Amino acid sequence: MSAGPRRLRGRCVSTALFRDDPENCGKCNRACPGGQPCSAGFCVSSFGTEGTEPGQFTLPADVAVAPNGDIYVVEFGFDERRIQRFAADGTFDRVVLEPGDFGAIRHAAVAPNGNIYVVDADSNLVQEVFADGELGISFGGFGSEPGQFNGARGVAVTPNGTISVVDRNNHRVQRFSASGTPLAPWGGPGDGDGEFNVPEGIAVSPDGTKVYVADAGNNRIQRFNAGGALQLEWGGSPQLVGPIDLAVAPNGDVFVIELSASRLQRFSADGDPLGQLATPGSGLGQVVQPRGVAVGPDGDVYVADTRNNRVQRFDPA
Secondary structure (H helix, E strand, O other), X not given: OOOOOEEEOOEEEOOOOOOEEOOXXXXXXXXXXHXXXXXXXXXXXXXXXXXXXXXXXXXXXXXXXXXXXXXXXXXXXXXXXXXXXXXXXXXXXXXXXXXXXXXXXXXXXXXXXXXXXXXEOOOOEEEEEOOOOOEEEEEEOEOOOOOOEOOEEEEEEOOOOOEEEEEHHHOEEEEEOOOOOEOOOEEOEOOOOOOEOOOOOEXXXXXXXXXXXXXXXXXXXXXXXXXXXXXXXXXXXXXXXXXXXXXXXXXXXXXXXXXXXXXXXXXXXXXXXXXXXXXXXXXXXXXOOOOEEEEOOOOOEEEEEHHHOEEEEEEEO
């Protein structure tokens, strides 16, 4: 009987969970296409180069994936503060938001209905954008009252349309209805349970029951239920150093980007480490000061590799 991997209900079962051989990558010993490298069981490719032409990037800051697999890339370069849309294979489609439409675009998320929510850090506003580039509602503004922001950062949308936004310098998370009405916030400054020190990123599990926050200043991830009650936390230096963004895969795994450490790590839903996919550098499977991460409906992981001016795709083998 063969000692190689077996397929069980569409999944591969093997004792070699994270093979890094490009010819025998991942649980299924898959050959990565086109000579792509294999990192922690994922085939790695990239798209985009430095520049201002369509399909090129000037400091990509975030990436978001729509339910149909379309990829939206946010740039925050001095002149090219725009959002571009790509097909799942990285083929350029169109510029959705042109330079000058907003100030410091930092984060974006795509709702189940395909609408995009963009965070403008300069004006502390969240702007709804339709897939054709037309603008919808906006909400926020500077301040510390409910519905206001002091350093709006990460944004996530639950399956029921609730919008959660990280309020960085108010050290909290704010929630809004799909129409932009403020709901109950949670958090506050500190390093205790449920408190934050300059949080940055936020992500929601596919079923909407778990909310993960990248608590950057405390070097940890905190997980809450949909109502903001703390469930668990993990991290602390050196396991996590300045986590700035995170994303949840369809199977519940959590992918965390660290700006200071320039790396991408994978964890279980409960915070168990499952491997490091990217380390510092400029090769495939390496990143320099990455700022954004997203997971597509098929489990592909996309990273805004900011200082390398590209997006990298990690395809589970």
